[in-house]
Structures are given as C-alpha cells and as structure tokens.
Amino acid sequence: MDGKAFNDFVNAALNSDGFAPSAPMETNQDACIQKDGLDETKEKHYGCLPEVIFDADLAHENVHKATCDELNRTRGGQGAYADYLRDRRNYAADEINAYDKKIEILENWLAKNCR
Numbered sequence: 001m002d003g004k005a006f007n008d009f010v011n012a013a014l015n016s017d018g019f020a021p022s023a024p025m026e027t028n029q030d031a032c033i034q035k036d037g038l039d040e041t042k043e044k045h046y047g048c049l050p051e052v053i054f055d056a057d058l059a060h061e062n063v064h065k066a067t068c069d070e071l072n073r074t075r076g077g078q079g080a081y082a083d084y085l086r087d088r089r090n091y092a093a094d095e096i097n098a099y100d101k102k103i104e105i106l107e108n109w110l111a112k113n114c115r
C-alpha cells in the first residue's frame, strides 16, 4: 500500500458510519465544546465497545476543552485556543497531554480488570 492508498483508506474509515478507527470526537476550538452530541456519538460510534473506550476518548477531549477554556479566558476570548494551535508545537503538546490522559485511564482500567 503506497502513501496515497493509505491516506485514502484512513479517510474512508474516518468518514464512514461504522465504528471509527480513532476517537470520533472533536472539540470546537472557539466554543470549547464537543462538536457532536455525546449520546449520539456514543450510540453511533461506540456501540458495544467497553465503556472505558468512550470514557478514555472523552477524557482526551476534556484535556483539549480545559486548554481551550483556559486560553480563551486568559488570552482574549474565543479564538485564542485556535490561534494557539496554529503553532504546530502547541498543537503537538496539547495532543500529547490529551493522549497521556487517555492512556492513564486505559492503563488504570487494565490494572483493575485484567490481572
């Protein structure tokens, strides 16, 4: 599979109505809220998956929400978070924090449920 085929595969998977291969949640960068309703997202994309998968993805998005709320509050209102993310270093740092939180929740679940 070449790069274009891989990209097409990922795009098709992300835009399908089936279970998404990655977190099907997104935080609105101006309003700092989930773009889609959580109940609808859960029903459509998480189905019978263990509850912890949804919880971990939501915790990931809540890290973005916290960054968004803080920057919009301290740096001049809506748009501050979007401006912050235009610097790819900031974008990467916010994603690392969000994935660290997701990993923490999944590891805690594993430690509790898979001995």
Ligand SMILES: [Zn+2]
Residues within 6 Å of the ligand: 060, 061, 064, 095, 098
């Ligand atoms: Zn993220």
